[in-house]
Amino acid sequence: MTPMRIADADGGPVLDERVLLGALPLASMPARALELGCGTGRQTRLLAAGGRFASILALEVDRIQHDKNLLVDDLPGVRFALGGAQRIPAPDAGVDAVFLFKSLHHVPLDLLGQAFAEMHRVLAPGGLVYISEPVFGGDYNEILRLFHDEEKVRAAAFEATRAAVDEGLFELVSQTFFRAKVKYRSFADFERKVIQVTHTEHRLSPALYAQVQSTFEAHLGPDGANFLAPFRVDLLRKA
Template structure:
């Protein structure tokens, strides 16, 4: 499936499942947060091995309490310093998390992603778009416009 042929609006999991064929793959999720997407990736197919990383120590400790996902391991780590060997993963995911990497480390994070991907591996990076009425209200309290733009430029 060519990316340009996907023109419908749909849940993101439909896109990555259709494009990437994740079964029997070694997967890295950077910035897994509360592991909701991790859980979906782990359970929507078969024989998927997942390393899910998070930089927030409190959230990471909560993730370690998840015991029903036998094909997932959790690690405290950031995208700018991935603690695995070169050429380890078939797919690296970053769901709305690149803009949380410090701007000065975004380039390093992308180099790290390339390093840990297998030669024909795929990096799937999705970022929120900073537009619309909701974002105008949100920016009154927490303005992420600069870091989101930096993530797109990285």
């Protein structure tokens, strides 16, 4: 078996992740999906729009964001709930696919093993785990790391994924490396969507704030700031 890699030298092709989601080898359709760390529900909407899932359980640990998600009334197949990967409120073998979009590295490091055990428990035989994680690199990451350096937690998330495969909980189906387009209209747009998120408290000193702003604005053009951020998708199947 090809060894798992945390990054790709050239970052991979520029790709819309919806292409990968549309090509998932689901054992049956419509399937039952679980999303861990759904945030604002942006990816939840993509899953719902694809028509491949009869139901989606979308979990979020941030109570402030969860309360906002409960106000969503245009996703009839989606149920939002408060909870994390280390303790999933779902029955054994109750879902066919688990999705984590930029959320695995937010699981407390000492609970990553428990999180994979929980994913294994709730998945039906042959069920899939789709893990989309940002790769630590690129111009966009250089801005983020000024106030929120995730190198350690992203590496730990990858090692936990590899351990779950090595231990036989899951088998590796594929790894896909790609670059995603990331765009902000202005620094104010970036500040609202990234610095002011409620799931992580960012406290920037005036000097650091000015450094982040100047570094960001160096990438501003007539149509905003555009980046190509490297990502890795690890697709696993319940062994």
